[in-house]
Amino acid sequence: MTSRPSAAALSAAAQSPAIRADGLTKRFPTPDGRGVTAVDAISVTVPRGSVTGLLGGNGAGKTTTISMLLGLLLPTAGTVEILGVDMARHRHAVLPRMNFSSPYVELPHRLTVRENLTVYAHLYGLTCVKKRVQDLAEHLDLSRFLDRPSGGLSAGQKTRVALAKALLNDPELLLLDEPTASLDPDTADWIRTYLERYRLRTGATILLASHNMLEVERLCDGVLMMRQGRIVDRGAPSALLARYGRQTLEEVFLDIARAPDDRILAGEAADAAE
């Protein structure tokens, strides 16, 4: 159902967290019929204006989680509210207020950067599209290759274009899957600084999946640690360092990734108690 939320629901929504997921689960079918549980009943609350890191090893369930938050994948079970709006019922009311970028989603190769951004700007229903594209190109240092086909850009240039696409509608909620994957340290630092400034300027909420622990320590107020589809720990980076008695988030990550399964279950108990 995609009916419009009521006035009372909209007023309550304004007070709600940026993301609230409850019991969110995704099971994929597999050819052997056993299926794989990519995301296993996770419950997450992300406050407005925060930057939250979604961490976990390969296959932990980060991309699947982000896809469900975006409404790109239907959950097998559980609920998602974005900016107080129930994604299952009123997804179209909130989609214009959010956006995402992912290295796994390529823009059409043959279109130029300008054409791609223009198409997306129209899809998002923006007015003054020409000026918006021009302004973003300047902010993200894209002007030199605005008229080149998107497929011919380097990985770093593509990442900046993907970020421009994600910022076209000035999203209140930005979901980023590995925003600095395969970037050189200079470009990665540039993107992080840009994101910090965007958050400060707009008060937007950012959820980012990352394998770069220094990035997470620098950008994130809070961290969600995933393993085998579950949230096994969470907290501010400083709180996690203290809890594990470690100096760096990378060490904490390794502790969690290498812990025996009974530690995972302990994390689940903490999750349920939240």
Ligand SMILES: Nc1ncnc2c1ncn2[C@@H]1O[C@H](COP(=O)(O)OP(=O)(O)OP(=O)(O)O)[C@@H](O)[C@H]1O
């Ligand atoms: N369409 C699909 N069909 C079957 N299994 C899937 C599908 N998509 C994801 N999976 C499985 O779900 C699990 C979680 O995958 P996901 O891509 O969410 O992990 P991830 O944490 O983003 O990993 P990475 O860090 O490697 O990108 C993995 O076991 C993966 O093989």
